[in-house]
Amino acid sequence: MVGQVIRHHQASPPNAFTQAQLGWEPWLEPKPVDELTEADYTALVDRGRAASPYFRLLVRDPVVLGARTRADNDIFYNEDAGLPRPERELAAAAASRTNGCIFCASVHSRFAAKLSGRTQDVQRLLDEGIDAPQDERWTAVVDAAAALTETPSRFGPAHVDELRAAGFDDQAILDVVQSAAFFNWANRLMLSLGEPTPPPAG
Amino acid sequence: MPDLIDTLVGIEPGSRLDALRAKRPVARADAQATYDGLVTAPADLTRASAVERVAIAYWVAALSRAAVLAEHYAGLLAGLDPAVRAALDAVLGAPARAGTGAPGASVASTGPSDVLTPTTTGPYGSYPPGPLSAEDEDGLHWVAPDALRTSVGDRLTAALEHAHLLTYRPRDASPDALQALLDAGWSLDGVVTVSQLVAFTHFQLRVVAGLTVLKEVR
Numbered sequence: 038m039v040g041q042v043i044r045h046h047q048a049s050p051p052n053a054f055t056q057a058q059l060g061w062e063p064w065l066e067p068k069p070v071d072e073l074t075e076a077d078y079t080a081l082v083d084r085g086r087a088a089s090p091y092f093r094l095l096v097r098d099p100v101v102l103g104a105r106t107r108a109d110n111d112i113f114y115n116e117d118a119g120l121p122r123p124e125r126e127l128a129a130a131a132a133s134r135t136n137g138c139i140f141c142a143s144v145h146s147r148f149a150a151k152l153s154g155r156t157q158d159v160q161r162l163l164d165e166g167i168d169a170p171q172d173e174r175w176t177a178v179v180d181a182a183a184a185l186t187e188t189p190s191r192f193g194p195a196h197v198d199e200l201r202a203a204g205f206d207d208q209a210i211l212d213v214v215q216s217a218a219f220f221n222w223a224n225r226l227m228l229s230l231g232e233p234t235p236p237p238a239g
Numbered sequence: 240m241p242d243l244i245d246t247l248v249g250i251e252p253g254s255r256l257d258a259l260r261a262k263r264p265v266a267r268a269d270a271q272a273t274y275d276g277l278v279t280a281p282a283d284l285t286r287a288s289a290v291e292r293v294a295i296a297y298w299v300a301a302l303s304r305a306a307v308l309a310e311h312y313a314g315l316l317a318g319l320d321p322a323v324r325a326a327l328d329a330v331l332g333a334p335a336r337a338g339t340g341a342p343g344a345s346v347a348s349t350g351p352s353d354v355l356t357p358t359t360t361g362p363y364g365s366y367p368p369g370p371l372s373a374e375d376e377d378g379l380h381w382v383a384p385d386a387l388r389t390s391v392g393d394r395l396t397a398a399l400e401h402a403h404l405l406t407y408r409p410r411d412a413s414p415d416a417l418q419a420l421l422d423a424g425w426s427l428d429g430v431v432t433v434s435q436l437v438a439f440t441h442f443q444l445r446v447v448a449g450l451t452v453l454k455e456v457r
Contacts, residue, residue, distance in 0.1 A: 040421040040430075042414040052369030064414045098432040100282055104272035105435070111265035118262055136362050137371075137410030166374075188361040188406055189304035190448040197456045199349055207453060211259045214449030215266055218442045220357075223407045225438035229412035230431075 038199055040060050040065075051139050051233045054163035056147045056156070060234035061140050061227065082106040094230060098216040105222070112215045120124035120205065122179050123153035128213050130159065131182035132220035149238035177203040181210075182217035240279070240455060244308060244443070247307050248450045256454050262268060270446065277293050277436050278315075286429040290320045293394055294431060296440050298399050300360055301331050302406045304315045305444035307451075319375070326390035327399075330383075357381045360405030397423030 042064045051059055067090045068077065071221045078084055080099035086092040086106075095102040113125050120128075126149035133142035141165060150159040162171040167183040170176075185192040192214070200210050242250075244267075250256045260267050276282070278292050297312035316324040333356045363378035381403040388396045397420050404416055420430050 040427050042415050042418045042421065050367045051366040053371060064417050065430060078366070094437070095431060097428045098435055100276040101432070101435045101439070103272055104269040105439070107387055108266045108273065111263050111269070115263055115265070137366060137374075139366075143290070150369055152274060164242075185445050187450060188302070190445055192445075192449055193452055194456045197452060207255070208259055208262055210453060211263070211450075215263065215446060217451065218445035222438045222442035225409050225412075225441060226434060228409045229401075229405055229416070229434055229438075237368035 045232060045234075047232070047234065049235065051143075051235055052136065053147070054139055054142050055235045056143060056150055056163070058147070058160065059140055059143045059236060060149050061231055062234055063090045063094050063231040065094055065230060067091075068096050069093075069213050079103060080106070082110070087159045091168055091227070091231065093226055095226070106133075106142055109219060109223075112212070112219050118208045120178075120216070122160060123149050124174070124209075125216045126152060127159075127162075127178050127215035128182040129220045129223075130162060131179040132186045132217045133224055134162060134167055135186040136221070136224040136228070138220075138224040140227050141220060143233070145220070174203045174205070177205065180191040182220075185214060185217045186221055240271075241266065243274055243311070244270060244446055244450065247311060247447050248454060250454070252449070256450060259453075260450075265417045270443065273435075273439050274443065277432070277439060281432075281434075283428070286426055287432050290323055292315070292432075292436060293319055293404055294323050294391070294395060295398055295436050297324070298327060299402050299406055299437055299440040300444055301313050301327070302403060303441070304358070305448065308447055310441075325392055325397070326387055330387050333357070333384075334367065356398070357403060359407060362409060364408035364411035366410060378410075380404075380411075394424040397425070397435050401433065405434075405437045406441070 039098045043066065043135070045062050069089060070087055073096070074086060077099050078087070080096050080103035081087055081092055082103065116122065126145045129145035130142055130149050146159045146163055148154040158171055158175065162179065167179050171179060179190060180202055181196040184190065184196055197210060200213065250260065278296060281292065293312055297309060297316050300309035300312055312325060335356045344379060359379045361378065365375040366372060367433065377380045381400065383396045383400055401416055401420055419421040420433065425433060444446060
């Protein structure tokens, strides 16, 4: 029997970039909570993720979800040298803004704003896009993340020079690359397996 | 097994880039673990065969003009199923639309006139109607030529069309696009794996691209 997608028929789906907390609804049936195995929980890494339809959908390939999640955590949360946390989230937001992932951009712009205290700078990235004026450091991060996100990648030596001139070392530049590259993975999953929903009322 | 990204970028043990990657050891190990789980040693070959997996990864890398990674997957595919590789190469080598002046494409090429190159630049696509509609950008909506469908079958063809969508215009993704995969014979688990394969390859090719630049800029 051929499987069927789930259609949501939203009257007013999110249609602008926002720092607000959006929902996300899958187009394919997530694995039911009562069918999750111990191997699935290992793949979810954090057991609390069983509440997320996104992660319960991805757990249908548990080996890949586990590796994806551990890589994600190391790229964004390993603070042994490299790029400061706010700029990692900024790179994620810039990649998401470039690809057009309203959901991913909402999460990571919110994180970037919270960690940096620069809510208006983040909002300008969302409203005006990757060419919106930012200071030297944020311009370098956004330019590099956006260039790497294009297909084919436009990331080149000039982006490395720009990042170095803004004071980032090569460890930080690796983090820019991996943060932006990771969101070229995440954006494609979030955009293609479901859709964002408006912030819950109240 | 040697780390694929290190191999493709040419990162030697003890080198500057080796030290940079060593500071993110889990990302390094799990990029490889994802590749192994999707391509070299998948746990379940019924949801997606070895040939299908390698063909999709090759297609994504080639569409993205990630030459070194594409060459790697082309080699794997040639070892598994040379006919599928030849079928993909026939499409990838198709001429650009006359007059577009696409870089590297010969507009004077004498390929079949109804088969145009699938290769373009992205991302483009449409947003839900609203303030972002001003940023909507049209581009190629690639449909596989009949010769490819005949060579590789409906199921792989559907995955290649979906991979083209996700490569260049991910914001155009839709329930209809997933239904097309289900209708072509992919299972629910299979769609999740194909989606991960396409999306992961976009991560992999960008890590290779970024590290290659960083290696060359001393």
